[in-house]
Amino acid sequence: MKQEEWAERLNNHLKDYHQEPTRDLWEGIEASLDKQAKGAVHHIAMRRWLMAAAIIGVLFGGAYLMWNNEPVQPQVAQVKATNHADKEEAPVATQADITPDADVKAQEKLVAQVLTAAKAVTQIAETAMLPENVVSEPTEKATQPDETANKPKEDTPSPQVHHPLSAEPKAYSHAKHHQQKPMRLTMGLFAQGNTNDMNNKNAVMMNPQLLHRVAASRAFLADYEEQESHNQPISFGLSVGYPLNSWLSLSSGLVYTRQNSTFTTLMPNHQIQRHQKLHYIGVPLNLQAHLLQWHGISIYLTAGAQADWNIKAESNTDGVNQVMDKDRMQWSVGGSLGLAYHIIPQLSLYAEPGVRHYMDNGSTINNYFKDKPTSFNLQLGLRFDLNSPK
Amino acid sequence: MENEQQLLSAINQGDRAAMRQLYERYKGYAMSIGLRYIPEVSDVEDVVQDSFVTILTSIGKFDYRGEGSLKGWIGRIVANKAFDFVKHHERMTFTDVIPDTQDEEPEIERIPPNVLTAMIAKLPTGYRMVLNLYVFEHCSHREIANKLGIKESSSSSQLSRARQILTQMITDYIKRHEI
Numbered sequence: 124m125k126q127e128e129w130a131e132r133l134n135n136h137l138k139d140y141h142q143e144p145t146r147d148l149w150e151g152i153e154a155s156l157d158k159q160a161k162g163a164v165h166h167i168a169m170r171r172w173l174m175a176a177a178i179i180g181v182l183f184g185g186a187y188l189m190w191n192n193e194p195v196q197p198q199v200a201q202v203k204a205t206n207h208a209d210k211e212e213a214p215v216a217t218q219a220d221i222t223p224d225a226d227v228k229a230q231e232k233l234v235a236q237v238l239t240a241a242k243a244v245t246q247i248a249e250t251a252m253l254p255e256n257v258v259s260e261p262t263e264k265a266t267q268p269d270e271t272a273n274k275p276k277e278d279t280p281s282p283q284v285h286h287p288l289s290a291e292p293k294a295y296s297h298a299k300h301h302q303q304k305p306m307r308l309t310m311g312l313f314a315q316g317n318t319n320d321m322n323n324k325n326a327v328m329m330n331p332q333l334l335h336r337v338a339a340s341r342a343f344l345a346d347y348e349e350q351e352s353h354n355q356p357i358s359f360g361l362s363v364g365y366p367l368n369s370w371l372s373l374s375s376g377l378v379y380t381r382q383n384s385t386f387t388t389l390m391p392n393h394q395i396q397r398h399q400k401l402h403y404i405g406v407p408l409n410l411q412a413h414l415l416q417w418h419g420i421s422i423y424l425t426a427g428a429q430a431d432w433n434i435k436a437e438s439n440t441d442g443v444n445q446v447m448d449k450d451r452m453q454w455s456v457g458g459s460l461g462l463a464y465h466i467i468p469q470l471s472l473y474a475e476p477g478v479r480h481y482m483d484n485g486s487t488i489n490n491y492f493k494d495k496p497t498s499f500n501l502q503l504g505l506r507f508d509l510n511s512p513k
Numbered sequence: 514m515e516n517e518q519q520l521l522s523a524i525n526q527g528d529r530a531a532m533r534q535l536y537e538r539y540k541g542y543a544m545s546i547g548l549r550y551i552p553e554v555s556d557v558e559d560v561v562q563d564s565f566v567t568i569l570t571s572i573g574k575f576d577y578r579g580e581g582s583l584k585g586w587i588g589r590i591v592a593n594k595a596f597d598f599v600k601h602h603e604r605m606t607f608t609d610v611i612p613d614t615q616d617e618e619p620e621i622e623r624i625p626p627n628v629l630t631a632m633i634a635k636l637p638t639g640y641r642m643v644l645n646l647y648v649f650e651h652c653s654h655r656e657i658a659n660k661l662g663i664k665e666s667s668s669s670s671q672l673s674r675a676r677q678i679l680t681q682m683i684t685d686y687i688k689r690h691e692i
Contacts, residue, residue, distance in 0.1 A: 124618055129676060130648040132621050133629075137649070140626035141541030142548060145555075148562040149536055153529075155566040 309364035313504025316357050353491035356382040370413045378405040380431060382491050397440040401450060401490055405431035419465040425475060426458040451484040453492055459502065468508065475502040517583040524572055532569050539584065543591045545630060549645050550595035552634040560598050564591045592650055603638045619683050632682045640675035647672050
């Protein structure tokens with residue numbers, strides 16, 4: 124008997140055989156079903172709780188950061204208390220410049236108080252970034268002690284005390300600001316464009332992208348020219364900044380960049396044009412160093428890197444859309460000088476002219492980044508200060 | 514009695530009574546499949562219970578293709594669960610011994626199904642697996658070889674050996690019971 128025949132007979136003999144279990148299995152089955160159903164509900168509920176907890180955590184974390192970044196009111200109050208209540212706590216450094224004289228001890232104390240008040244005023248002016256009308260209040264208060272201190276100067280030599288006025292541009296003192304830190308979380312929207320020529324044209328022979336088409340059409344290479352025209356990339360983005368200390372902050376975000384190019388094949392009596400559109404999503408990481416603040420204008424330096432992913436590549440040749448390979452990841456590094464104007468304390472308009480270098484990613488896709496790897500660019504944007512002062 | 518499609522429809526709506534009805538209808542069938550793979554009845558019952566939990570939780574994904582398709586689907590799930598049980602609990606060995614041929618083979622149909630099932634369950638693990646996969650799961654030797662990690666020629670020789678041993682068991686049973 125053949126194996127297949129034997130197998131068929133065995134199968135036929137046993138295929139309708141049933142044997143009852145020795146115990147009722149349904150209870151166990153039902154219990155497992157109930158357990159799985161509860162687990163699924165619990166899983167969904169847990170996910171929702173976790174999402175809610177994450178949202179609450181972000182809100183509380185942001186609120187905590189904002190709460191801890193409130194420098195203004197307590198310092199003002201402290202200045203007042205220092206002036207009126209604690210006259211003996213004058214800075215020793217200032218007293219050393221004054222010739223000790225029993226007759227002018229009171230005047231020394233007054234000068235010391237003035238210096239203390241002025242110091243507090245400059246702290247407030249530098250760190251608060253308040254609108255001018257708010258800053259002027261402590262300034263006005265500070266000038267009162269100044270005027271009082273000036274009176275005795277006729278008889279006694281007084282140290283040349285420099286009272287930095289809020290009207291003067293003030294360079295950052297890193298050591299000072301280490302103590303008085305506004306930790307601000309910032310968020311910004313920006314647009315960016317490169318400042319090179321609008322189009323970059325060159326004649327390229329034997330462009331591999333067009334070579335297959337040339338070969339297919341059996342075009343002769345005599346009287347043949349290829350041209351590339353790369354429009355400047357345009358970027359729009361959203362950035363979030365996190366302060367590391369009083370003058371350094373880290374920022375990141377999301378950037379959308381679009382870059383258009385046109386490739387033209389010129390042949391006698393004929394021209395083929397291919398339009399290329401590349402869409403990128405990038406993640407920048409920048410370090411910002413704040414240099415100067417004056418009347419709501421701040422100047423800073425930014426340096427960092429960015430990784431861009433080509434999310435979409437479009438190609439159109441003579442009106443016909445074609446499939447096109449996406450570009451590889453594009454890395455770039457850059458630096459810029461930033462100028463920001465605070466429209467209101469919470470909102471500033473900024474411009475960051477700078478230089479960016481695009482690294483060769485080794486792809487065969489020709490674009491602006493390969494044609495002009497190093498270029499000037501200009502980023503314009505709006506920055507939101509999430510720490511709104513009271 | 515509801516047909517498979519009606520039963521499916523009720524189960525998909527979460528009818529617990531319909532689920533129980535499905536279990537009651539096919540539990541014997543599931544047990545018979547399990548008993549060909551696993552010799553111990555208590556182990557078979559555990560596998561059947563686990564199989565029905567899987568069946569009832571994934572029945573929404575089952576694509577009904579006519580009367581009998583549900584039974585076939587249930588049978589495959591039970592067979593797979595039983596196969597996995599044997600794979601995890603027993604050591605499978607395979608030999609390439611060329612079996613001796615027999616001149617006569619007794620009729621399989623003379624042996625009661627429960628006895629024949631028990632005989633299959635008593636086969637050495639490797640032979641048992643190959644026999645079940647070839648005879649009852651209708652797998653080719655190539656598919657069996659892939660599933661068990663053996664050569665295709667080994668699958669064929671294992672089946673021949675299983676047949677030889679089973680034939681010997683049947684012969685002994687017939688002699689003892691004078692049937």
